[in-house]
Amino acid sequence: MNILLEDITSANYEEVCDLDVTEAQQEYVACNMWSLVESHYNVGHTCKAIYQNNEPVGFFMWVQETPTKVSIWRFMVDKHHQNKGIGRQALFMAIAEIKTTSKLEQIEICYNPQNPIAKDFYSSFGFEEVGLDEDEEDMLAIINIKS
Template identity: 70%
Template sequence: MEITLKKIDNSNYETVCELDVTEKQEEYVACNMWSLVEAQYNHGYSCRAIYQDSTIVGFFMWVLETPSKISIWRFMIDKKYQNKGIGRTALSLAINEIKETTELEEIEICYKSTNPIAKEFYSSFGFQEVGLDEDGDDMLAVIKL
């Protein structure tokens, strides 16, 4: 099983839009279609399809907030492919790609503070909680480079 990240284009955007999470996860994950539209009309947004071999199984979007900071805004694995280690491999690939950004000093991600699974997962990659985001809704965690 090979996991890769590929840019989204006219050959794969429809499949990305059709990916879905479990009903329980829906309140935590934005619609992929909306994310692709958002990325199309805003500068500094990068989207990737997550592939398992030749099958699209997930979606990433990160945003260049400043020359020194990138925020991971979207990360999802389709419900049919969850709990197989794909997300762990995909996040590692994404972090490695993000780190290639010139002048980068910090990668950040937000998640619900009431989600202990997210905290454990992201901290295993080196993300450290720094407090609630500016809206006071989600936990903000960062990797300082």
Template identity: 65%
Template sequence: MEVSLRQVTKENYEDVCELNVSKEQEEYVACNMWSLVESIFNDGHETRAIYLEKEPVGFFMWVKESLTKVSIWRFMIDRKHQKKGIGRKALDLALAEIKQLTNLKEIEICYNPENPVAKEFYSSFGFVEIGMDEDDEDMLAVITI
């Protein structure tokens, strides 16, 4: 099972936009189409399609917040491909790519504290919860480099 990250291009963006999470997860994950639009009109946004072999099965978007900080804003695996270890492998690949940035000191992710899987999953990668975001809606967790 080969998992890879690839640029989102005019050849694959429609497939990425058609990916969906389960009904129960919809409130936790933004629409991929909206995320792609957001990335086009804002500086520092990086998007990647998550591939299983030759098929897009997920989506990542991260934002370079400053010279020293990157925030992962979007991360999803299509409902048909969940619980196969793809997300774990994809996050490994994304973190490795992000860590190549010069001067990076912190990688941040936020998630709904009501999401039962998120805390355990992200902490297994070294993310440490630091408290709620400024809107008091999402939990912030960071990896310090």
């Protein structure tokens, strides 16, 4: 499987914006267009397109919230490309790229605690649930990086 994480540019942003999840997943995932706008007007945001065989099939956005913490804010695989191992390989690659951040101590991700797949999926990468976020809405899970 040829999976790459690519920068989002003027040449591919429209294709990335056209990616979508299933109707059942809509409530769990923000729109890619909104995420790109958000990243444009805020510092510390990194957006990547997930490519398979030269075709965009998914999206990531992570944010360096402090010098020692990076949060994965967005992660999706298009509904036509799910259940093929793409998300697993892409998350592995994203975590590896995030770990190159200087002074990194923690990677975090939030997800809806009602999402039936999220806990097992993220824990398989080493994320450990630490409780609900400050709004008491989403589950917060972290990977502590050993220095």
